[in-house]
Amino acid sequence: MSPSTHDRTMELHNLAAHAHAAAATAHGKGDHLKAHELTKQAHEHSFNAYKHAGELIADIAAHEKE
Numbered sequence: 037m038s039p040s041t042h043d044r045t046m047e048l049h050n051l052a053a054h055a056h057a058a059a060a061t062a063h064g065k066g067d068h069l070k071a072h073e074l075t076k077q078a079h080e081h082s083f084n085a086y087k088h089a090g091e092l093i094a095d096i097a098a099h100e101k102e
Contacts, residue, residue: 041091048085052078 055078063071 041088041095045085045088045092048081048088052081052085055081 055074059071059074059078062068062074
């Protein structure tokens with residue numbers, strides 16, 4: 037398993053969580069346009085984290101076969 041892939045996956049999950057929290061704050065303040073943009077960013081980070089997690093799973097499976 038590549039440490040850099042693992043680190044990047046964690047970073048993307050953290051970015052998504054931060055964007056979700058910021059979107060909730062913006063929504064609470066009535067800034068719905070900003071909340072929508074932050075939600076889109078959170079979705080993008082979450083999707084990229086999902087892809088990286090798939091790479092981690094593939095790496096783990098490859099090492100188990102060795």
